Amino acid sequence: MKSSLGDIDMPARFDENGIQFQYPENWEMDRQETDGGWTVSVQSPGTAFFMVSFDGDMPEPQQMADTALEALRSEYPALESEEASSPLAGHSAVGHNVRFFSLDLTNTCWLRSFACNEGTVLVMWETNDLELERIGPVLDAMCVSLQAS
Numbered sequence: 001m002k003s004s005l006g007d008i009d010m011p012a013r014f015d016e017n018g019i020q021f022q023y024p025e026n027w028e029m030d031r032q033e034t035d036g037g038w039t040v041s042v043q044s045p046g047t048a049f050f051m052v053s054f055d056g057d058m059p060e061p062q063q064m065a066d067t068a069l070e071a072l073r074s075e076y077p078a079l080e081s082e083e084a085s086s087p088l089a090g091h092s093a094v095g096h097n098v099r100f101f102s103l104d105l106t107n108t109c110w111l112r113s114f115a116c117n118e119g120t121v122l123v124m125w126e127t128n129d130l131e132l133e134r135i136g137p138v139l140d141a142m143c144v145s146l147q148a149s
Helices: 061-075 129-145
Strands: 012-016 019-023 028-033 037-043 049-055 080-088 091-102 105-115 120-128
Touching (some): 019 129, 061 091, 061 105, 061 120, 080 105, 105 129, 120 129
Antiparallel strands (some): 012 019, 028 037, 037 049, 080 091, 091 105
Protein backbone atom coordinates (compact mmCIF):
# COMPACT_ATOMS: atom_id res chain seq x y z
CA MET A 1 0.00 0.00 0.00
CA LYS A 2 1.55 3.26 -1.10
CA SER A 3 0.76 6.45 0.74
CA SER A 4 2.19 9.92 0.61
CA LEU A 5 2.96 12.68 3.09
CA GLY A 6 3.24 15.84 1.06
CA ASP A 7 5.80 15.26 -1.69
CA ILE A 8 7.37 12.27 0.05
CA ASP A 9 6.26 8.74 -0.82
CA MET A 10 6.27 6.45 2.21
CA PRO A 11 5.27 3.02 0.92
CA ALA A 12 6.72 0.86 3.72
CA ARG A 13 5.07 0.59 7.13
CA PHE A 14 6.03 -0.60 10.61
CA ASP A 15 3.26 -1.64 13.05
CA GLU A 16 3.75 -3.26 16.47
CA ASN A 17 2.38 -2.73 20.02
CA GLY A 18 0.16 0.08 18.76
CA ILE A 19 3.19 1.94 17.35
CA GLN A 20 3.02 2.62 13.61
CA PHE A 21 5.05 4.69 11.19
CA GLN A 22 5.78 4.87 7.50
CA TYR A 23 9.20 4.98 5.89
CA PRO A 24 10.69 4.94 2.37
CA GLU A 25 10.82 1.46 0.89
CA ASN A 26 14.47 1.90 -0.13
CA TRP A 27 15.48 2.32 3.54
CA GLU A 28 16.61 -0.87 5.29
CA MET A 29 14.72 -1.90 8.44
CA ASP A 30 16.26 -3.79 11.38
CA ARG A 31 14.29 -4.90 14.45
CA GLN A 32 15.88 -6.07 17.71
CA GLU A 33 14.39 -7.40 20.94
CA THR A 34 15.30 -5.53 24.13
CA ASP A 35 14.73 -6.31 27.82
CA GLY A 36 11.42 -4.45 28.00
CA GLY A 37 10.35 -4.44 24.37
CA TRP A 38 12.04 -3.77 21.04
CA THR A 39 13.99 -1.29 18.93
CA VAL A 40 13.45 -0.82 15.23
CA SER A 41 15.70 1.29 13.05
CA VAL A 42 15.47 2.20 9.41
CA GLN A 43 18.66 3.20 7.63
CA SER A 44 18.72 5.46 4.58
CA PRO A 45 20.97 4.66 1.62
CA GLY A 46 23.22 7.44 3.01
CA THR A 47 24.07 8.16 6.65
CA ALA A 48 20.64 9.08 8.02
CA PHE A 49 18.64 6.77 10.23
CA PHE A 50 15.34 6.80 12.12
CA MET A 51 14.90 4.71 15.26
CA VAL A 52 11.95 3.89 17.49
CA SER A 53 12.41 2.07 20.81
CA PHE A 54 9.48 0.70 22.79
CA ASP A 55 9.70 -0.22 26.48
CA GLY A 56 6.66 -1.92 27.98
CA ASP A 57 8.07 -1.45 31.50
CA MET A 58 6.97 2.21 31.26
CA PRO A 59 10.10 4.15 32.30
CA GLU A 60 9.63 7.90 32.58
CA PRO A 61 9.94 9.58 29.15
CA GLN A 62 12.51 12.10 30.43
CA GLN A 63 14.62 9.23 31.81
CA MET A 64 14.49 7.42 28.46
CA ALA A 65 15.50 10.58 26.55
CA ASP A 66 18.29 11.39 29.03
CA THR A 67 19.66 7.84 28.84
CA ALA A 68 19.83 8.12 25.04
CA LEU A 69 21.58 11.49 25.34
CA GLU A 70 24.14 10.06 27.76
CA ALA A 71 24.84 7.16 25.38
CA LEU A 72 25.54 9.71 22.63
CA ARG A 73 27.68 11.78 25.00
CA SER A 74 29.82 8.71 25.79
CA GLU A 75 30.65 8.46 22.06
CA TYR A 76 30.85 12.21 21.39
CA PRO A 77 31.94 13.98 24.61
CA ALA A 78 31.94 17.42 22.97
CA LEU A 79 28.34 17.21 21.75
CA GLU A 80 26.04 20.17 22.23
CA SER A 81 22.46 19.60 23.34
CA GLU A 82 19.42 21.53 24.39
CA GLU A 83 16.29 20.24 26.04
CA ALA A 84 13.26 20.25 23.80
CA SER A 85 9.64 19.21 23.81
CA SER A 86 7.08 18.84 21.07
CA PRO A 87 3.89 16.98 20.30
CA LEU A 88 4.54 13.60 18.68
CA ALA A 89 2.00 10.93 17.71
CA GLY A 90 -0.68 12.80 19.66
CA HIS A 91 1.38 12.81 22.87
CA SER A 92 3.55 15.36 24.66
CA ALA A 93 7.15 14.35 24.01
CA VAL A 94 10.29 15.46 25.84
CA GLY A 95 13.87 15.14 24.72
CA HIS A 96 16.86 16.87 23.23
CA ASN A 97 18.14 18.52 20.07
CA VAL A 98 21.75 17.43 19.63
CA ARG A 99 24.69 18.44 17.42
CA PHE A 100 28.10 16.81 17.31
CA PHE A 101 31.11 16.20 15.06
CA SER A 102 31.84 12.78 13.58
CA LEU A 103 34.35 12.07 10.82
CA ASP A 104 34.87 15.84 10.37
CA LEU A 105 31.16 16.37 9.69
CA THR A 106 28.57 18.12 11.82
CA ASN A 107 25.68 15.84 12.69
CA THR A 108 22.18 16.64 13.87
CA CYS A 109 20.30 14.28 16.14
CA TRP A 110 16.70 14.62 17.34
CA LEU A 111 15.57 12.70 20.48
CA ARG A 112 12.00 12.60 21.83
CA SER A 113 10.27 10.29 24.27
CA PHE A 114 6.65 9.93 25.38
CA ALA A 115 4.37 7.56 27.26
CA CYS A 116 1.46 5.85 25.56
CA ASN A 117 -1.03 3.16 26.61
CA GLU A 118 1.32 0.25 25.92
CA GLY A 119 4.61 1.66 27.22
CA THR A 120 7.23 4.38 26.72
CA VAL A 121 8.51 5.27 23.27
CA LEU A 122 11.81 6.85 22.28
CA VAL A 123 12.14 8.31 18.79
CA MET A 124 15.54 9.31 17.46
CA TRP A 125 16.76 10.40 14.07
CA GLU A 126 20.24 11.39 13.03
CA THR A 127 21.97 12.61 9.88
CA ASN A 128 25.07 14.51 8.90
CA ASP A 129 24.43 18.10 7.95
CA LEU A 130 25.47 17.57 4.30
CA GLU A 131 22.33 15.41 3.95
CA LEU A 132 20.07 17.37 6.31
CA GLU A 133 18.50 19.65 3.71
CA ARG A 134 17.58 16.71 1.48
CA ILE A 135 16.80 14.08 4.14
CA GLY A 136 15.31 16.38 6.81
CA PRO A 137 11.88 16.48 5.13
CA VAL A 138 11.84 12.67 4.94
CA LEU A 139 12.68 12.38 8.65
CA ASP A 140 10.00 14.97 9.46
CA ALA A 141 7.46 13.02 7.37
CA MET A 142 8.33 9.85 9.26
CA CYS A 143 7.67 11.69 12.55
CA VAL A 144 4.35 12.98 11.20
CA SER A 145 3.36 9.45 10.18
CA LEU A 146 4.09 8.09 13.68
CA GLN A 147 1.02 6.89 15.56
CA ALA A 148 0.84 5.47 19.08
CA SER A 149 -2.22 4.36 21.00
